[in-house]
Amino acid sequence: xxxxxxxxxxxxxxxxxxxxxxxxxxxxxxxxxxxxxxxxxxxxxxxxxxxxxxxxxxxxxxxxxxxxxxxxxxxxxxxxxxxxxxxxxxxxxxxxxxxxxxxxxxxxxx
Amino acid sequence: xxxxxxxxxxxxxxxxxxxxxxxxxxxxxxxxxxxxxxxxxxxxxxxxxxxxxxxxxxxxxxxxxxxxxxxxxxxxxxxxxxxxxxxxxxxxxxxxxxxxxxxxxxxxxxxxxx
Numbered sequence: 001x002x003x004x005x006x007x008x009x010x011x012x013x014x015x016x017x018x019x020x021x022x023x024x025x026x027x028x029x030x031x032x033x034x035x036x037x038x039x040x041x042x043x044x045x046x047x048x049x050x051x052x053x054x055x056x057x058x059x060x061x062x063x064x065x066x067x068x069x070x071x072x073x074x075x076x077x078x079x080x081x082x083x084x085x086x087x088x089x090x091x092x093x094x095x096x097x098x099x100x101x102x103x104x105x106x107x108x109x110x
Numbered sequence: 111x112x113x114x115x116x117x118x119x120x121x122x123x124x125x126x127x128x129x130x131x132x133x134x135x136x137x138x139x140x141x142x143x144x145x146x147x148x149x150x151x152x153x154x155x156x157x158x159x160x161x162x163x164x165x166x167x168x169x170x171x172x173x174x175x176x177x178x179x180x181x182x183x184x185x186x187x188x189x190x191x192x193x194x195x196x197x198x199x200x201x202x203x204x205x206x207x208x209x210x211x212x213x214x215x216x217x218x219x220x221x222x223x224x
Contacts, residue, residue, distance in 0.1 A: 004152070034212070043114070043201055043215035044153070089152055097166065098213070100152030 002027045002094050006101035013080055014109050021075040021104045023090035028068050031093040035064050035075050038087045038103065047088075048075070080108045112136065114216035116202050122222045128190035131219045134183070135204030141165075143213065144177055144187050145201040153201055159185060192223045 003026045013019050023033070032051050036044040048057045048064040050073070056065040063076040073090055087103040115134040123129050135142050141160050145153035156175065158165040162182035170177065174193070179185040189196055199218040205211045 036215075041217075041220075043217045044203075044213075046212050046214065049212050091152070097155055100154070102150065102152050 002030075002092060002097075002099040004090060004092055004099050004101035006088075006090060006104050008104060009102070010105040010107075012107040012109060015080060015082060017080050017108075018076065018078050019080055019106070021077070021088050021090075021106070023073040023075070023101055025071045025073075025092045025099070027092075027094065028071050029094065030068065033064075033066050033073050033093070034091045034098075035062075035073075036089045036091065038089060040086075044089065077106075080106075082108045082110045084108050114202055114204055114214055116200075116216035116219050118219055119217065120220050120222075122224065123192055124224050125194055126191040128188065129192060129221060130189075131187045131200050131202075131221075133185045133187070133202030133216060135185075135202070136206075136214055139204035139206050139214070140182075141205045141207065142179055142185050143203040143205075144185070145203065147199045147201055147218070149198070156187070156200075189221075192221075194223050197221055197223045 005024045034049045035047045038044045050057045050066045061078040066073045085108050087105045089103040091098050091100045117132050143158050144156040147153040156170045157167040157177045159179040162179050177187045199220045201218045203213040203215045205213050
């Protein structure tokens, strides 16, 4: 069964720093990987989707990479802002299910 | 474009009572998902519909949970009778494609079972 792990569970950084969130998965047979953002009491917002054939995707200050063979993905956030404070979840699409990690709670300190 | 709508946002019930949650996906989205998110965990898929048919309900506790999407549009998730461990946020999501694509989530329905 696919297991998705996100480390660290929580992260605090000062405003302006660049940061990296990590996601690892145990089964490399995936179709795609998605990064989501979840604000307290809210649903999930899709940030980036990387197909299994791709190595990275970029959107604004966000860049996600995928190394399927090693079972890893990273989400890079450049020039962090207080508005980036949220929980970030990665999810991998297997044969018939989307498996979520437990998330990294990010706090950007003004 | 309207997002995924869910109601109610919050519900508190006692154990053994019943509860129902409603979801209206984004117009034109073929696939609808119900997820359960327990505090501190990632969402877990309960059931996936494609139009009005069930694609996957392998993780739905069928002795107490049921879901339907009769006309292939909105959907209802019911829990009867509720247990303490059902306390969670129930998230509905939809996607345009018949398979898995970008998922759009509603804000969720938070259930507390006392």
